[in-house]
Structures are given as C-alpha cells and as structure tokens.
Amino acid sequence: MGSLMLGTEVMSLMSTCAAVFAPYMAFIPDFAAFCAALQTPQPYCLRVNTLRTRPETVRELLMRQGYSVTASPIADELLLVHNLTHPGRLREALLGYYHPQALTSAMVSRIVAPQPDELVCDLCAAPGSKTSHMAQLMHNQGVIVANDPAHARLAMLEYNLKHLGISNVVTSRYRGQNFPLRCKFARVLVDAPCSGEGNYHWDKQGRMQHVRRGIGTPTDLPRVQKQLLLRGFDLLAPGGSLIYATCTYNPAENEAVVQELLEQRPATLQPITLPTLHSPGLLQWKEDIYDARMQHCWRLYPHQTGSVGFFVASIRA
Numbered sequence: 001m002g003s004l005m006l007g008t009e010v011m012s013l014m015s016t017c018a019a020v021f022a023p024y025m026a027f028i029p030d031f032a033a034f035c036a037a038l039q040t041p042q043p044y045c046l047r048v049n050t051l052r053t054r055p056e057t058v059r060e061l062l063m064r065q066g067y068s069v070t071a072s073p074i075a076d077e078l079l080l081v082h083n084l085t086h087p088g089r090l091r092e093a094l095l096g097y098y099h100p101q102a103l104t105s106a107m108v109s110r111i112v113a114p115q116p117d118e119l120v121c122d123l124c125a126a127p128g129s130k131t132s133h134m135a136q137l138m139h140n141q142g143v144i145v146a147n148d149p150a151h152a153r154l155a156m157l158e159y160n161l162k163h164l165g166i167s168n169v170v171t172s173r174y175r176g177q178n179f180p181l182r183c184k185f186a187r188v189l190v191d192a193p194c195s196g197e198g199n200y201h202w203d204k205q206g207r208m209q210h211v212r213r214g215i216g217t218p219t220d221l222p223r224v225q226k227q228l229l230l231r232g233f234d235l236l237a238p239g240g241s242l243i244y245a246t247c248t249y250n251p252a253e254n255e256a257v258v259q260e261l262l263e264q265r266p267a268t269l270q271p272i273t274l275p276t277l278h279s280p281g282l283l284q285w286k287e288d289i290y291d292a293r294m295q296h297c298w299r300l301y302p303h304q305t306g307s308v309g310f311f312v313a314s315i316r317a
C-alpha cells in the first residue's frame, strides 16, 4: 500500500513537472531524471570565505557539530553539507566564515576567473554572492565595480560585503544598459535579471516552490537582457572577457540573447572548463537557428549538477 501511494505521488509530481516544463522536454536530456531531481532535496553549498578562514577549518568545525560535509570537485572553497537546514544560523555563518550559495551560482565566478590586479565590472550584482566570491578570488585586490539599480538589493550587497570583510568593491546604481562607457574592464559579468526557472522545485507535499522575482525585475526580459549583454561587451578593454549568466532554461533569455550579441558585435564564444556535467547550448529552438559556436555555452541542469539550473556563456572580443 505504502509503495503504491509513493508511486502515485511520484507520478503526480512527474506530471506537474512535465506540465510546467513541457516546452523544454525536447531539449532537456533525460527529462524523467530532471523532474526527479526537482523533488529531491539537494545538499547546501557553503562557499568558504577564504579572506577569513580556510576550507579545512570550516569543514572541521561543522563535522564536530555532526554535519556531514563533502568537498566539491569544482573548487576547494566550496563545501557540500547534507544534513543542514538553516545554513545562515550557525556561528560560523555569523562570523563570516562562509556564505551559503548555490553550487552552480558559485561556478559562475569561477568561470569569470578574475585575477588580483584586475578591474572587473559586475553589471547586475545584488545581493552580491558572485561579487563577494570574485573579491575573494582576487584576494581583496584590484577593483570590482558592483552595479545594480535596485536600491534595497544594493543595500543587501553592501551588508554582505562588510560582513565578509571585503574591501576591493565600489558600488554604483545605474540601469546596466546605461552604465557609462568611460572606463573599460578586463572582465565583465552580466548575471542578468531573468525568469528564474532554474530555482523551481517541489517540496515533499508536492507544492511547487520558486524564488519570487524581485520587485523591479523587468517584464520584457529578453529585450533588457540583450541591452545588458551589448553594454557588457562595450565595456570590455581589449582582450577582455565577458560572462553572461542566467538561472533559467528559457532559450529566449539565453541562446537568443547571445545570438543577438554575435550578430551585433565582433564577439566570439569560447569553451568553458570546469569539472562538472553539463549540456551544450542549443543550436535551434522552435523556428530560430543559432550560431554553431553556441555549443560552447553551458546549460546546467539540476540532475547533472545537484544544484539549481543555470545557463553560462563565455565571450571574448
């Protein structure tokens, strides 16, 4: 009886997932595994703040409290904790020893790979998870301009930076598409406002959960995303690199946005290297055909990464 009930629940969740993501069934690999992953609790990823402490120290401190901690193969500073419910409440969080951050979100700053002496622009930066990660990768050296037009979200970013002991970031509050072209950057990150489908998941009761889009998130997303990516490209110094990221599966917010850049500017796509399963960018969606270089983009699905869905493109002039 129990397993029959369980079977029925699984079937019903599968059909809800299939209904929500029906348009993407054609391109999400192993769709049944994708739906199963959206109802399976994922471990928390803690990004150790290497400006304050070492990954081994945090690992040791958490294990002494009975938490099951494993290292992520992506990077030393990323720890996966399996039996944690409120990562923000531990003493180590209050001390700024780590920042809870989705594993795939942390991959983005690793793909940006900023160097200590560089000038970096984070065009859509709040609440600062990637800004603060990049700051620690730069050993608090060089300069990051963290821009976001949302006042309240920028306040959260400033709080996070202070809490984590970061001192190489200045903030600005432009609409990214109007960011002044006076200064050119070695690296630009456009972590664009998006529909956030990558955060969708189902709880044990079968209720769909997703992070609500912030107030002020534009409704005409693809248009704004294209403007932001074009401005991001125009902000590059010669030889600079630009990363475009979203936490959504929608090709209209991903490949179509990158396609616009390839058509409007002398941009090219470059391969991404990190040790994780991923799927390549799409070459076609409905009636749209995309540039063959789109295969260098990464689609990160929850059943491949054990984290939230993301899209990443690595671009060079």
Ligand SMILES: C[S@@+](CC[C@H](N)C(=O)[O-])C[C@H]1O[C@@H](n2cnc3c(N)ncnc32)[C@H](O)[C@@H]1O
Residues within 6 Å of the ligand: 105, 123, 124, 125, 126, 127, 128, 129, 130, 131, 147, 148, 149, 150, 153, 174, 175, 176, 177, 191, 192, 193, 194, 214, 216, 217, 218, 224, 228
């Ligand atoms: C996906 S969130 C960024 C998350 C952030 N990078 C992090 O890792 O914490 C997208 C951000 O874009 C901002 N945004 C919305 N419209 C924008 C615009 N026109 N220019 C720049 N940023 C914008 C939103 O306020 C939001 O904070």
